[in-house]
Amino acid sequence: MPTEPRLADGVRLALTTFTTAPVRAGRVDRATAGTAMALAPAVGALLGVVLGGALLLAGALAPPLVAAGVTVGLGALLTRGLHLDGLADTVDALGSYRRGPAALEIMKQPDVGPFGVVALVVVLLLQTAVLAELAGRDAPAALAAVVAATAAGRLAAGLACRRGVPAARPEGLGALVAGTVGWGAPALGALAVALLAAPAVPGRPWQGPLAVLAALAVAAGLLRHLVRRFGGITGDVLGALVEVVTTLSYLGLVLTG
Template sequence: MPTESRLGAGIRLAVTTFTTLPVRAGRIDRAVAGVAMTLAPAVGALLGALLGGVLLLTATLAPAPVAAVVTVGVGALLTRGLHLDGLADTVDALGSYRRGAAALEIMKKPDVGPFGVVALVVVLLLQAAVLAELAGRSRPAALAAVVAATAAGRLGVGLACRRGVPAARPDGLGALVAGTVPPVALVVGTAAVALLAVPAVAGRPWQGPLAVLAALTVAVGLLRHVVRRLGGVTGDVLGATVEIVTTLAYLGLVLSG
């Protein structure tokens, strides 16, 4: 199939995987999945631009904390809450201290355990607190911060799907995308997201890229732990990576900012 057709299918898959936009999916295979996971940061940047606009607009009508909570809610709505669900399931599995198939079975359960609930509460509170802080900054810096952090979260998916990282199950999203992202794509994606983060902290052009790199470094360590415990990555692990990297990037952007 021509490269353009694979690229188009990859774009559609990236959009339908990471947002609720009504885009009809086309061809789906590992080649297309690799394109989609490679383009995930770009989709994240577009989503971040939308969320940044929601934050800044709402902040003109309501107090900063209210604007922050609304933005977090809109973000969950635009992603169907799938990443948050993945975070809860992954933390529940890891918190059980079980390994392999036993841990994966916990992730399949529809209920959310205490570890998952705590993880959701902490992540959502941290994101809301950071967004409230950003709402008080200059509009360009606030917008850049939201765009960069949201893009960084999706770049974390590329890290989880890099070559050499196996899937935990023989089926599902993890099996489709595991090992599909080449190293060069990660290098280019990291450079692009770091560049987006440069204007996120006024007077400290180094802090934005450093925050992105630090969040991704932590994600690499966490992914290694997950692979040891579960045997590989799953769709839930990808969702958890999105939320963890996004939150850590946000924190790095407001520390001493």
């Protein structure tokens, strides 16, 4: 496939996978999926600009906690709640202490178990609390923090799709994207996310990059554990990594600020 059509199809797939953007679907195959996963941090950065702008706007009209709640809700709306659903399903499977196909069956269940509910409550509370704190800070720093954390979360999904990481099932999103990303794109993505995070902590430009890179390091360890438990990645695993890294990045940026 020519490079330009593949890039265009990859952009479309990245947008439709990570957002609710009304984009016409293009060709979907493993080559296109690899391009989409490599572009995931860029889509995350764009989403972060929207969410950061919403936080600042809402913060000018309402108390910080209300602005934070609106922003978290908007983030779920603009992603169809898919990453949150993946987090709940993944934590339910982990909480069952089952492995392989038995764990995957739990992830396929339409309901959410107690472990998943607790995970959702904790993540949403933490994100709301952090955004409330950011709403009261300098606007450029707050915007940089939201953009960097949102981009870092999507970069985690791209890292999980690197070569050598298998799919847990022979079908589904995991099978489409597993092993499609080389090391070059994630390395560039990590550098870009680190640069985006630098303005998030005024006066200490090294602390923002350190916070997001530490969150990605935690995700790498979590990914290894999930692959051992499930046999590979699934779409739910990707969603869980997005939410975990986004939340940890937020926490790191606030605690170092």
